[in-house]
Amino acid sequence: MADFQRVMDHAVAVARKAGEVVREALSDDRKVMTKSSAVDLVTQTDQKVEQLIIQSVKEKFPKHRFIGEESVAAGEACILTDDPTWIIDPIDGTTNFVHAFPFVAISIGFSINKQVEVGVIYSCLEDKMFTARRGKGAFCNGEPLQVSDQTDIHQAIICTEFGSNRDPEVVDKMFCSLRNILSLPVQGVRGAGTAAINMCLVASGCVEAYYEIGVHVWDFAAGSLMVTEAGGVLMDVDGGELDLMSRRIIAANSRTIAERLVKEIAPFRLPRDDAPPQKQ
Numbered sequence: 001m002a003d004f005q006r007v008m009d010h011a012v013a014v015a016r017k018a019g020e021v022v023r024e025a026l027s028d029d030r031k032v033m034t035k036s037s038a039v040d041l042v043t044q045t046d047q048k049v050e051q052l053i054i055q056s057v058k059e060k061f062p063k064h065r066f067i068g069e070e071s072v073a074a075g076e077a078c079i080l081t082d083d084p085t086w087i088i089d090p091i092d093g094t095t096n097f098v099h100a101f102p103f104v105a106i107s108i109g110f111s112i113n114k115q116v117e118v119g120v121i122y123s124c125l126e127d128k129m130f131t132a133r134r135g136k137g138a139f140c141n142g143e144p145l146q147v148s149d150q151t152d153i154h155q156a157i158i159c160t161e162f163g164s165n166r167d168p169e170v171v172d173k174m175f176c177s178l179r180n181i182l183s184l185p186v187q188g189v190r191g192a193g194t195a196a197i198n199m200c201l202v203a204s205g206c207v208e209a210y211y212e213i214g215v216h217v218w219d220f221a222a223g224s225l226m227v228t229e230a231g232g233v234l235m236d237v238d239g240g241e242l243d244l245m246s247r248r249i250i251a252a253n254s255r256t257i258a259e260r261l262v263k264e265i266a267p268f269r270l271p272r273d274d275a276p277p278q279k280q
């Protein structure tokens with residue numbers, strides 16, 4: 001039986017250290033590189049922070065496995081097994097970081113038997129530490145979180161993001177969903193520029209739901225637990241069960257809001273996170 005409190009304490013400590021590195025890097029020049037598209041950004045700070053987290057976890061938990069955004073970008077497999085696994089997004093909101101747009105998070109999920117047991121999201125420019133343990137609630141700086149009780153979609157704020165895929169068919173689908181949702185009407189559509197912080201906003205009761213197609217497991221593993229531990233629900237965008245590797249998510253305050261969104265979202269599929277690498 002893993003000691004989840006030890007895992008949580010370490011995740012919080014290393015996320016805080018990572019946050020310091022990110023804050024310091026904001027005052028330096030940020031050299032920007034690209035990954036899957038011209039708008040999929042990465043910096044040396046993303047890579048440095050991921051190494052910092054992995055090295056520090058390895059010292060404490062030498063048998064644990066990792067799925068890290070920048071390690072996967074460097075060619076490592078993205079396979080979720082039953083083993084204890086740290087699922088790391090060193091900077092969630094890299095585009096925000098590059099522009100000093102003030103929402104940037106370190107996101108650390110920890111899973112066993114493919115189930116997320118611990119979630120830590122450090123919104124490092126706001127200095128907000130979000131924590132969740134399965135069955136033990138979700139917190140921000142130690143204060144308990146609770147999703148909103150609003151189940152009328154017309155009174156809701158919905159968060160979403162547009163990701164970094166600019167294929168015309170993908171952009172068309174995203175706009176179709178957005179048009180449908182805006183026309184319901186909802187009271188507002190927002191996006192913090194990071195999946196992790198959007199999910200913390202759902203958990204905090206500031207918005208009713210967040211949905212996105214194109215995110216990755218490292219973007220939402222920690223956030224998924226934050227939302228359910230604050231009383232919310234998770235769903236695939238087609239109304240089925242959430243699949244951590246499918247790159248699609250609805251995280252909502254209630255089944256009512258989530259199911260209403262399913263009716264408006266134009267679903268599409270992208271290669272799964274655990275798909276074998278494409279031959280060149």
Ligand SMILES: O=P(O)(O)O[C@H]1[C@H](O)[C@@H](O)[C@H](O)[C@H](O)[C@@H]1O
Binds near residue numbers: 089091093094164195
């Ligand atoms: O790449 P990072 O870690 O910054 O994360 C992503 C965001 O979290 C997405 O919601 C968002 O839509 C973007 O795809 C963004 O890239």
Ligand SMILES: [Mg+2]
Binds near residue numbers: 089091093218
């Ligand atoms: Mg991310």
Ligand SMILES: [Mg+2]
Binds near residue numbers: 090
């Ligand atoms: Mg990232």
